[in-house]
Amino acid sequence: MYHAIVFLPLIAFLIVGTLGRVLGDRPSQWITCGAVIISAVLSLVAFWQVALGGQPVKVEVASWIVSGTFDVSWSLRIDQLTAVMLVVVNGVSALVHVYSVGYMSHDPHKPRFMAYLSLFTFAMLMLITSDNFLQMFFGWEGVGLASYLLIGFWYHKPAANAAAIKAFLVNRIGDFGFGLGIMATFMVFGSVDFDTVFAASPDQVGKTFHFLSWEWDVMTTICILLFIGAMGKSAQVPLHTWLPDAMEGPTPVSALIHAATMVTAGVFLVARCSPMFEFSPTALVVVTIVGGTTAFFAATVGLVQNDIKRVIAYSTCSQLGYMFFALGVGAYPVAIFHLFTHAFFKALLFLGSGSVIHAMSDEQDMRRMGGIYKYIPQTYIMMWIGSLALAGLPIFAGFYSKDAILESAFAAHTGAGQYAFWLGLAAAVMTAFYSWRLLFMTFHGQPRASQEVMSHVHESPWSMLVPLYFLAAGSILSGILFVHYFVGDGAGAFWGNSIFMLPDNNILEAMHHVPTWVKVAPIVAGLFGILVAWQFYIRRTDIPARLAKVHHEAYLFLLNKWYFDELYDLTIVNPAKWLGRLLWKGGDGRIIDGFGPDGIAATVMRVARRASALQSGYLYHYAFAMLIGVAVLVTLFYTSTGGGH
Numbered sequence: 001m002y003h004a005i006v007f008l009p010l011i012a013f014l015i016v017g018t019l020g021r022v023l024g025d026r027p028s029q030w031i032t033c034g035a036v037i038i039s040a041v042l043s044l045v046a047f048w049q050v051a052l053g054g055q056p057v058k059v060e061v062a063s064w065i066v067s068g069t070f071d072v073s074w075s076l077r078i079d080q081l082t083a084v085m086l087v088v089v090n091g092v093s094a095l096v097h098v099y100s101v102g103y104m105s106h107d108p109h110k111p112r113f114m115a116y117l118s119l120f121t122f123a124m125l126m127l128i129t130s131d132n133f134l135q136m137f138f139g140w141e142g143v144g145l146a147s148y149l150l151i152g153f154w155y156h157k158p159a160a161n162a163a164a165i166k167a168f169l170v171n172r173i174g175d176f177g178f179g180l181g182i183m184a185t186f187m188v189f190g191s192v193d194f195d196t197v198f199a200a201s202p203d204q205v206g207k208t209f210h211f212l213s214w215e216w217d218v219m220t221t222i223c224i225l226l227f228i229g230a231m232g233k234s235a236q237v238p239l240h241t242w243l244p245d246a247m248e249g250p251t252p253v254s255a256l257i258h259a260a261t262m263v264t265a266g267v268f269l270v271a272r273c274s275p276m277f278e279f280s281p282t283a284l285v286v287v288t289i290v291g292g293t294t295a296f297f298a299a300t301v302g303l304v305q306n307d308i309k310r311v312i313a314y315s316t317c318s319q320l321g322y323m324f325f326a327l328g329v330g331a332y333p334v335a336i337f338h339l340f341t342h343a344f345f346k347a348l349l350f351l352g353s354g355s356v357i358h359a360m361s362d363e364q365d366m367r368r369m370g371g372i373y374k375y376i377p378q379t380y381i382m383m384w385i386g387s388l389a390l391a392g393l394p395i396f397a398g399f400y401s402k403d404a405i406l407e408s409a410f411a412a413h414t415g416a417g418q419y420a421f422w423l424g425l426a427a428a429v430m431t432a433f434y435s436w437r438l439l440f441m442t443f444h445g446q447p448r449a450s451q452e453v454m455s456h457v458h459e460s461p462w463s464m465l466v467p468l469y470f471l472a473a474g475s476i477l478s479g480i481l482f483v484h485y486f487v488g489d490g491a492g493a494f495w496g497n498s499i500f501m502l503p504d505n506n507i508l509e510a511m512h513h514v515p516t517w518v519k520v521a522p523i524v525a526g527l528f529g530i531l532v533a534w535q536f537y538i539r540r541t542d543i544p545a546r547l548a549k550v551h552h553e554a555y556l557f558l559l560n561k562w563y564f565d566e567l568y569d570l571t572i573v574n575p576a577k578w579l580g581r582l583l584w585k586g587g588d589g590r591i592i593d594g595f596g597p598d599g600i601a602a603t604v605m606r607v608a609r610r611a612s613a614l615q616s617g618y619l620y621h622y623a624f625a626m627l628i629g630v631a632v633l634v635t636l637f638y639t640s641t642g643g644g645h
Contacts, residue, residue, distance in 0.1 A: 002059045002076050005042045005086060006125045008035040009093075013118040020111025028111035032118045033097045039121075040094040043086035051083040052485075054496060058131065065134070072192060075131035081498035084336060085128040085268060088343045089261060091474075093121040095467035099351050100252040102463035103358060107250075113153060117256065120146035124261040128268060133182045133192040136269070140178065140233065143262050144171050150257075151249040163245035170242040174232015178269075181225030188218055198275035198500070205279050223276055223283035227290075230266030234320050237294045241564055243317055247309040251354030254309055255347045263316060267323045267339050271332045275500040278330070285416045288328025288409075292420030295321030297562065299430035303437075304548075304558045307364050308353045311438050315390065316346055318427055322405045325420035330505045331408035333495055337486035338405055341397035344474030345389035351468055352386055355379040355460040356442060361453050366441040368453075373443035375457040380443050382468045387435040389475040391526040392428065400479030402428070403522045404487050404511060410518045411510035428522050432529025440537035487511075 012035035016028045023031070049055055056079035065072040078086075097117055104110050123142030130136035144167075152164030182192060188204060189197045201219065208215040230236070235243035243263070247254055257263060270277060270287065277283055298317035305311045319342050326335035357364055359376050373380040389396040392403055406428070409421040447454050459465070485494040491508055501507075536543050548555040560566065593599070 001042055001045065002057070002078055002129075003061070005039050005046060005090070006076060006122070006129055008039045009118040009122040009125065011035060013115050013122060016111050016118065017115035020115060023111065025110045028114050029101050032114040033094070033101065036090065036094045036097050036118060036121055039125075040090035043083075043090040046078060047083045047087050050078055051080045051494065054080075054493065056080065056496065056498070069190065070186070072132055072134050074135060076129045077131040077194065078129065079498040080495050081268075081271060081336065082128050084340055085264075086125070088264070088340055089121065089124050089128060092343050092347045092471075093117070093124075093256060093261070095347065095470055096252045096256045096351070099255075099354070099464050099467040100250075102461040103252055103354055104250065105461075109153075113150075113250070116146060116149045116153065117252070120150060120256060120261055124265070127265055132194055133185060133197075136272075137178065137182060140175065140229070140265060143233070143265060144168065144175065147171075147246070147257055147262050150253040151246050153249055153253065157248065160248040163242075163248040166245050167242040170239055171232045174229045174239050177225050177227075177232070178229025181222055181229060184222045184225060188222065194272070201276050201279055217280070217282065219276060219280040220282045223273070223280045224286060226269060226273060226276075227283060227287055230269045230324075231290065232266075233269075234263050234266030234324070235294075235317050236266070236290050236320065236324060237297055238564065240294065240298070240317055241561075241568065244310050244313045244561070247307065247313055251309065251350060251357060254313070255350035255354070263320055264339050264343070267320065267327065267335060270324070270327045271336055271499060274332050277327075278500055278502050278505065284328050284330065285414075286328075288325045288414075288416040288420050291321045291324025291326075291328055292409075292416075292423040293321070294318065295325065295420075295427045296423040297321075299427035299434070300558055301561050302434040303430055304555060305434075306367050308356060308366050308369075308438060308442060309350070309364060311366075311434055312346070312349050312353060315349075315431065315434070318431065319346070319390075319402075321427070322402060322424060325417075325424065326405040326408055328420065329409050329412035329414070329417045329507060330501060331405070331412075331487075331507045331511065332499045332501065333491050333508065334401070334404045334408050334487050334511070336499075337482070338398075338401035340482065340486070341389070341401040341475075341478045344471050344478050345386045345397060348382060348386040348468060348471035348475050349390065351464070351471065352379055352383040355382075355464055355468070358460050358464070359457045360449060361456055363449065363453060366438065368449050369442045369447075370445040370449070371443070371447035372454075372457050376459045378459060378465055379468070382472050383439060383443070385472045385475050387439055389479075390435050391432040391530065392522050393526050394523065395476065395480070397475050397477070397479035399523075400483045401486075403519065404483075406522050407511040407514050407518055408507050411507060411514050425521055425525055428525040429529045432526040433533045436530045436533035437537055440533060444538060445541065 009032075012032045016023065016032055020028045050057065056077075059076040059078065061074040061076060064074045097114065100114065100117065104113055107113065120143065123139050123146050125139070126142060127136055127139030130139060148164045148168045151167055152160050154160045185197055186192050189200050191197060204218045207218045209218060209221075210216075232239040246257055249257075277287070295318045298314045298321060302311050302314035302318065305314060319338070323335040323338050323342075326332075326338065355376065356369070356372075356379060359372065359379070360369060363369065385396070389398040392398040406421055406424050409417045409424060411417075449457075484490050487508060557563070
């Protein structure tokens with residue numbers, strides 16, 4: 001069963017990727033959708049057996065690398081943490097596959113798209129079922145490759161190509177840190193196997209190594225290097241800039257990247273390595289600060305974006321920040337709980353926005369929407385459900401998981417925890433605001449689209465609506481059904497040994513005893529954000545334009561995403577281009593080629609050209625040359641013999 005869960009999407013990719021043109025569109029869709037749906041059903045069985053039944057398993061697939069003391073096997077690690085991730089990855093991926101049948105119905109390259117989706121799913125499955133760091137790195141890089149292919153799927157668009165390259169390069173920065181972390185792990189522990197490394201982690205507490213005249217803590221260094229990899233993959237400041245640009249890919253890609261696969265990999269990595277991070281308080285502080293900063297930063301940028309998908313993209317970036325500062329305060333189960341619920345309502349919002357874009361003839365700018373809720377009522381209701389879950393209002397999934405994150409940050413009673421709590425609370429206000437700003441601008445008010453566009457507004461086909469219904473159910477029920485298991489009294493038995501927490505880490509107990517105002521504050525924050533959005537975009541629609549005019553600099557600052565891209569262009573991209581051009585034109589062109597092959601060739605040509613001028617074809621020229629030659633030889637002879645004596 002476990003082999004099928006992981007390898008069915010790979011088999012579908014290989015079949016459709018190689019034979020898609022022969023099979024045609026419909027068979028390709030049946031093969032890819034069928035494989036991932038079967039894998040999703042089997043994932044539910046695995047969740048029932050492993051997570052709820054408490055029976056972790058390890059499946060040996062094959063021996064992989066054996067070189068001296070370096071021995072790595074290809075194994076599938078199916079514990080409670082993996083079982084939860086299997087439901088998220090395969091569940092959302094199956095719905096995205098089905099949704100894509102309707103959304104990509106007019107695209108001429110449907111088999112290629114479906115094959116890439118299956119490859120993406122397989123890579124993420126390899127990542128979450130890995131039993132060692134090297135195997136995880138294989139899945140890690142596979143996800144990066146698949147994201148490059150999918151973000152740049154419409155390769156005829158320059159913006160899509162640029163976004164794909166940007167995502168690939170920014171992730172290489174994080175992956176470099178991850179690679180160094182794996183190497184350091186092997187140097188310190190002599191193994192990359194999770195069980196071996198985790199069991200030996202307590203022995204490394206307090207140990208240091210000498211580097212660049214400094215003493216560095218071993219565990220802190222390894223954990224921060226691993227976290228750098230997580231920052232790149234999960235789009236944390238300052239390695240977040242690729243995520244909004246990834247919206248250039250088709251909408252199903254956005255849902256798959258942002259909800260179930262690529263961006264959750266970093267959160268999973270830190271949770272998986274909890275037996276290491278628990279012994280590095282410094283690394284946990286770094287995780288907390290980065291997460292809190294990202295949650296606040298991304299929420300501020302989401303306030304003013306006009307592209308419907310970019311608003312949701314920055315929402316994803318912000319929610320990932322919540323997950324990371326939960327990890328940073330030691331509340332690993334809480335972070336995974338929010339990852340679990342977030343997958344449903346964020347996929348719902350992305351696919352719902354795709355339904356809007358489909359209805360609006362591929363229009364994505366909310367300023368050219370409005371007044372369409374009567375035309376697409378089912379999509380409208382789905383977007384409301386997703387927004388209510390995102391804002392964390394009672395009953396909906398986000399209420400249980402996001403509020404638990406804020407409570408755990410407050411209960412940590414640390415400086416970093418308080419920093420994350422207050423920034424997270426401010427982000428909660430902004431999250432509710434930009435969510436209802438999206439709803440009001442998209443569905444309410446007077447239509448701002450052209451008459452031609454409005455005449456074609458229609459509800460999506462059933463292949464797109466049915467996945468929305470399943471995701472809506474998850475957005476409502478996933479919190480209330482699983483809060484007891486994930487973060488309640490049953491958390492210890494549910495997670496087993498898949499997540500490690502030190503005996504003195506009682507954060508799950510402490511979060512249930514925070515003051516009442518801490519529990520109520522996120523609800524008040526959400527309601528306040530909704531009320532302000534209603535005031536701005538329903539009751540007094542002139543206010544946003546006036547505020548943008550009065551506070552023009554602040555508006556541009558947020559609209560341009562705190563100028564991170566411009567800063568990177570100034571400090572990294574442009575200097576790199578200048579250096580590359582200098583080495584190309586100056587070093588390679590003028591020096592190496594100039595004095596090397598080009599210079600030698602040019603000299604030979606000049607000499608040959610001048611020598612060829614001597615070949616005139618006239619007999620008296622040759623006779624004169626011979627006479628000169630004889631004179632020179634005679635002169636040399638007499639000079640060398642001393643004048644004939």
